[in-house]
Amino acid sequence: MSEKKKIYKPSPISGFPEWTPDVRLVEQQWLDHIRRVFESYGYCNIETPAIEALDVIAAKGEDVDKEIYVLERLQADENDKKEARLALHFDQTVPLARYVAQHFNDLIFPFKRYQMQKVWRGERPQAGRFREFYQCDIDVINVDHLPLHFDAEMPAIIWQILSTLSGMKNEKIQLRISNRKILMGAMQALEIKNPVEVMRWIDKAEKLSEKQIFDGLLSANVEKNSIRPLLTFCEKKETGPQAGLNIYNHINSYSFCNDLMREGAEELMFVMDQLALLPANAAVADLSIVRGLDYYTGTVYETVFLDDPSYGSICSGGRYDDLAGNYINKHLPGVGISIGFSRLFDRIRQKGQLPLGKHSPADILVVMPNEDMRGVATETANILRQRYNVELSHGGKLKKQLATAEKKGIPYIWFPPFEDGLPHEVKNLATGEQTKADPNTWEASLRGTS
RNA sequence: GCGACUGUAGCUCAGCGGUAGAGCCCUCGGUUGUGAUCCGAGUUGUCGCGGGUUCGAACCCCGUCAGUCGCCCCA
Incomplete structure (x- = not known):
């Protein structure tokens, strides 16, 4: 009777954030706000299961494999082996591809959807890096051809959201935009044979010293004479009302400029021109932006806090030529962007800028x-x-x-x-x-x- | 997965070989129908876990787990 009760001391699980009611209240307001802006542009919501067949998720590439959580019962019986293995989704783009393929005949194209769900990644948690977190995705998918103006609509929507969220008033954020065709073209012109590895190094330009990048590219077997031109080419950043034209001229002025580069430059110019009305520095054409994921084929986006770019991107995305080629025999180009909600929210929370105080929704x-x-x-x-x-x-x-x-x-x-x-x-x-x-x-x- | 650092009350931390502490928070009280301030009283701990050294360990040593920060990668 008087035996001491066994207490399991509660402790947080690293990388799986949870909030007290006052913080959660604001988090919900943020989610509501984002939802309202997405819907104000006519995007519809879908929700897909937390899990997908492992084969579907793993189709994305070897690199993400190690971060995928698989799902199994504690006591599996023999029959389970016949079922497909299941895994928690790693992002919302892959589920979208599967979804579009599956419901192809019932969807209206261009299919404009947003999705705000948790995703799971088996990473080492750090500031702004979680193992369970919300992403707010918005994408447009069309059959065969997708007009370029959607590439400009994405950052416009994002800017509107980020500049109006509570607690964000004093934050300086910047949307960095490029077009993969430019760098791909440049690498072709410079006869670089391992573009993926080279893009990785370019992507790190902001974090590492010039020498580190140089050595990295050297170790990636880039011709020594090509490194300097490639780096100076990528360093170019243009903002302001003339950004589109300026970046086009920059690219076009290079002796090694080829058709692919010119095509990318024209697309980037178009997108920047559409964003000319945003405040100074809100959007910048930045040729060093490439993004890690390999399915992007055109416009790419990244968003940072200007006072702390190394915190990482809080909102990224881009255009992909063929979203669902693995699942359906249709050509489905798309463009989309994803707000790293939890990373963004936690940053503002840590800085004490959330309008906290209410622990109840009651008036x-x-x-x-x-x-x-x-x-x-x-x-x-x-x-x-x-x-x-x-x-x-x-x-x-x-x-x-x-x-x-x-x-x-x-x-x-x-x-x-x-x-x-x-x-x-x-x-x-x-x-x-x-x-x-x-x-x-x-x-x-x-x-x-x- | 690799490296560095850190684990003491709900939170922030002090104690660094000799009875486990402070501030904040929390609870109650300061009369009959009114919060924030003030005053008074009180509760809160396997000192992460396991082993070792010692007369004696929160403290020293070993291991382990967890967390934080870097790397990888990414929102």
Whole structure:
């Protein structure tokens, strides 16, 4: 009877973030905000299962294999071996490809969809790097041909979201844009035979010293005479209203400029021209942007905090020529971008910039002086609930009830009449002001509190 | 998967060989129907886990697990 209970001390699992209610409240507001902007552009939502057949996920490439979580029952029986192996999805692009292939005949093209779900990656967690995190993806897929203006719509949507999220007001972010055709063309012109390895080094240009990059490219067997031209070529960055034309001219001025490079340059110019209305430095044409994943074939995007680019990209994506070629015999080009929601959110949280304070979605706490009044209080709460989020107090001393509202950040206390014939009263906790009010008609001045 | 560092109360940490501490948080109280301030009282720990050295270990040694930060890779 008095035997000591075994306690399993709770501890967080690294890389799997969870928040207290006040933080979660803001996280949900962020997700709602992103959803609203996506929908304001006419994109529809889909949700795919957390898992896919392992074969589907692993089709992406060897490099990601080691990060994939597979799913199995603790006690599998022999029949399980007949089932396909399952794995938690690693991103939302691969599930999208499968989804589009599977529902091809029921979708309306260009298919414009957004998707906000958790994804899982078996990485070593670090600041801004999780093993379970939200991604907010938005993509357009079309059959055979996808107009280029979608490549410009993606960063425009992203800019609108990032510049209006709560807590982001003082953050300087930058969308960096390039087009893979440019670098691919340049590597062709310079007769570089292992483009993937070379792109990796170019991608690291910001983190490493010039010498490190030089040596890296040398070890990647790039012709010594080609390294310097390649690096100076990639260093080019252009922002502002003339960015498109300037970057085009830069590329075109090179003696080794070929058709593929020119094609990429024209596309990049088009995208930059469409973004000319954004504030200075919001978007930059940056030839060092290549992205790690190998399925991108045209426009590529990356987004960083200008004061801390090494934190990593908080929003990346690009154009791919053929999304679902592995699953269906159709040519389906697409372009898409993904907000690394958790990385972005956690950064703002760590910097203490989230508008925290509320631990409850309630606008009003209806209190009661004693249990005899619970009936009246319940009735009052129900009336107010038609227009507000209302918590009915659990009772106890009035003093405690007020303190509860204070702690939970509920802005208003509602006092039902304590005796027949007396009026209702409502108290604004921030100002301390208490006034008579009618629950049917009272208007809260909630602006700015949520 | 590799390397460096760190594990003491819910949180931030002090203690570094001799009875386990502080601040914050939390709980209760400061009369009858009103929070934030103030005052008073109180609770909170296998000192990550296992072994070793020692009369004695939170402290020293070994191992292990977990976490943080770099690398790889990426949102």
